[in-house]
Amino acid sequence: MDDVADRRARGQGTGPKSDFQTHLRELEARGLLVRVDRPINKDTELHPLVRWQFQGRVSDEKRRAFLFTNVVDSKGRKYDIPVAVGALASSRQIYAVGMGRRESEIGAAWMHAIANPIPPVTVRKAPCQEVVVTGDALKVSGGGLSALPVPISTPGFDAAPYFTMTLCITKDPETGIRNAGTYRAQLKATDRLGVRMATRIGGAGGYQHWLKYRARKQSMPCAIVLGAAPVVVFTGPQKLPLDMDEMAVAGGLAGEAIRMVKCISIDLDVPADAEIVVEGVIDPELLEPEGPFGESHGHVALEDFNMSMQVTAITHKKSPVLVSIISQVTPSESSTIKKVAYEPLFLAHLRDVLGIKQVRQTVMHEPLSDLRPMIFVQLGNNTPHTEVWRALQGAAALKGDWGKIVVAVSEDIDPLSTDAVLWSIAYRCNPIEDVHIMPYRSRGHAPKSGPRNEESTMLIDATLKHPMPPLALPAKEYMESARKIWEELGLPALNPAPPWHGYSLGDWNEAWERYARRAVAGDWEESGRETYARRRGGLTPETPVRNVEAAPKK
Numbered sequence: 325m326d327d328v329a330d331r332r333a334r335g336q337g338t339g340p341k342s343d344f345q346t347h348l349r350e351l352e353a354r355g356l357l358v359r360v361d362r363p364i365n366k367d368t369e370l371h372p373l374v375r376w377q378f379q380g381r382v383s384d385e386k387r388r389a390f391l392f393t394n395v396v397d398s399k400g401r402k403y404d405i406p407v408a409v410g411a412l413a414s415s416r417q418i419y420a421v422g423m424g425r426r427e428s429e430i431g432a433a434w435m436h437a438i439a440n441p442i443p444p445v446t447v448r449k450a451p452c453q454e455v456v457v458t459g460d461a462l463k464v465s466g467g468g469l470s471a472l473p474v475p476i477s478t479p480g481f482d483a484a485p486y487f488t489m490t491l492c493i494t495k496d497p498e499t500g501i502r503n504a505g506t507y508r509a510q511l512k513a514t515d516r517l518g519v520r521m522a523t524r525i526g527g528a529g530g531y532q533h534w535l536k537y538r539a540r541k542q543s544m545p546c547a548i549v550l551g552a553a554p555v556v557v558f559t560g561p562q563k564l565p566l567d568m569d570e571m572a573v574a575g576g577l578a579g580e581a582i583r584m585v586k587c588i589s590i591d592l593d594v595p596a597d598a599e600i601v602v603e604g605v606i607d608p609e610l611l612e613p614e615g616p617f618g619e620s621h622g623h624v625a626l627e628d629f630n631m632s633m634q635v636t637a638i639t640h641k642k643s644p645v646l647v648s649i650i651s652q653v654t655p656s657e658s659s660t661i662k663k664v665a666y667e668p669l670f671l672a673h674l675r676d677v678l679g680i681k682q683v684r685q686t687v688m689h690e691p692l693s694d695l696r697p698m699i700f701v702q703l704g705n706n707t708p709h710t711e712v713w714r715a716l717q718g719a720a721a722l723k724g725d726w727g728k729i730v731v732a733v734s735e736d737i738d739p740l741s742t743d744a745v746l747w748s749i750a751y752r753c754n755p756i757e758d759v760h761i762m763p764y765r766s767r768g769h770a771p772k773s774g775p776r777n778e779e780s781t782m783l784i785d786a787t788l789k790h791p792m793p794p795l796a797l798p799a800k801e802y803m804e805s806a807r808k809i810w811e812e813l814g815l816p817a818l819n820p821a822p823p824w825h826g827y828s829l830g831d832w833n834e835a836w837e838r839y840a841r842r843a844v845a846g847d848w849e850e851s852g853r854e855t856y857a858r859r860r861g862g863l864t865p866e867t868p869v870r871n872v873e874a875a876p877k878k
């Protein structure tokens with residue numbers, strides 16, 4: 325993997341941007357940002373409007389970032405801070421702009437940064453502290469948190485405005501190692517938030533820190549960063565080992581150290597070029613009801629007792645932008661941000677750690693089911709049966725809460741096409757042999773209604789296990805020539821999805837190939853003469869020729 329300096333030297337892209345507003349300008353310059361200057365109600369209109377990108381089936385390459393410059397609320401209040409939504413990962417392309425790389429380079433960039441982190445540096449003066457709000461100013465009506473234009477993500481169900489695209493920074497009280505995770509935070513008062521850090525295995529690193537503070541009966545300092553350079557923000561949802569500093573990995577992505585500054589009121593450092601930072605302390609004992617809130621598993625998370633954070637300071641740039649993200653039902657901005665980061669981890673785990681060299685692609689199925697429950701693994705043709713099963717088990721075991729259903733498919737099946745995967749299950753899998761169900765899986769990130777806490781795992785081998793007849797579509801050359809005629813005739817634009825031409829799946833012989841060649845040359849009568857000579861009695865119709873004739877006539 326080339327590093328960012330090399331790329332810059334070779335003029336390959338401009339590299340990752342060092343702050344969020346520079347990233348917005350880059351999106352605008354590329355025509356990827358829609359500026360909305362008319363008034364938009366953050367409580368009722370803002371998220372539903374951007375949500376239409378996903379519910380309206382706007383294709384990935386046509387999705388845009390939105391910048392709302394005239395934000396109002398249901399009480400008629402007008403905010404002078406603009407809100408950006410969809411600016412981090414409305415599409416793979418937008419995510420790639422944030423990474424300062426081409427889409428095809430995203431996976432390798434992550435693996436490189438994880439292997440080559442660059443520790444951050446500390447600065448004294450920071451843009452994110454140009455404005456500081458503390459003390460009584462946090463408590464006055466309309467001040468503190470309520471001065472920020474925080475949108476409601478799922479109007480009609482959410483209990484309050486929420487910070488959604490956060491980087492929640494905490495520190496292990498024993499080792500001093502920092503963690504940064506993206507966790508939702510509910511506005512509770514002008515100076516209080518409800519914070520939800522997942523307690524499940526594979527959940528939030530911040531929760532592991534909180535357990536240590538609770539044991540010490542000490543409040544946990546927490547800094548919630550809202551808006552920073554995309555490479556910094558992208559580390560929030562990424563799955564890194566707990567003792568790995570996200571800011572050093574962000575440095576690896578940026579190709580240079582991330583600038584950090586000490587918080588005003590707590591002993592933590594935050595990215596100096598952030599837009600807005602909310603500093604505070606989380607109670608080590610008292611939890612407060614939080615939610616309901618529309619969740620990324622596509623259902624509303626009902627009210628749970630979660631962490632209660634007392635805000636000690638809000639700091640921000642003179643003219644900040646507040647960033648929010650579309651999550652909830654998938655596909656969403658939140659699933660894109662995770663998909664591009666998590667899939668390379670699967671590939672590296674199966675191919676490099678487990679050494680299953682035949683693994684070609686891993687796809688976390690996105691629409692509606694969220695990414696984590698369904699994983700499709702594509703393997704090279706002729707992968708030994710035992711390696712197929714190691715890949716299935718390996719994919720199911722990478723994370724405690726990923727891979728409830730894992731399906732292995734062969735190389736000709738596009739794992740991005742659910743139809744193709746179902747087709748493969750329909751014809752290449754005998755459930756009694758090729759499906760195994762294993763007990764004891766965590767329910768993972770899922771609705772909590774109903775009695776079950778523990779689930780199971782279903783592994784499906786839908787690979788090609790023996791030669792099959794060709795796929796019954798015209799061969800590639802005929803489809804390609806016909807496409808030219810289609811276009812000549814000015815017929816509606818085509819949007820082909822594989823498979824769009826026939827191909828051999830192994831069960832095919834010279835004689836059948838000869839018939840097909842003669843047929844397209846108009847010489848089918850010649851084949852008829854040949855088969856006439858092979859007529860036989862004493863057979864039932866539908867008897868396969870090869871069961872009777874030792875070998876097809878050459």
Ligand SMILES: Cc1cc2nc3c(=O)[nH]c(=O)nc-3n(C[C@H](O)[C@H](O)[C@H](O)COP(=O)(O)O)c2cc1C
Nearest residue numbers: 504505506507508520521522528529530561562658
């Ligand atoms: C938009 C968005 C919202 C998220 N909300 C939460 C949340 O509220 N709580 C949580 O524990 N994880 C949440 N996650 C997932 C975590 O960010 C993810 O598990 C991450 O790896 C946590 O980082 P950590 O391992 O450093 O704790 C969210 C992810 C995204 C993209």
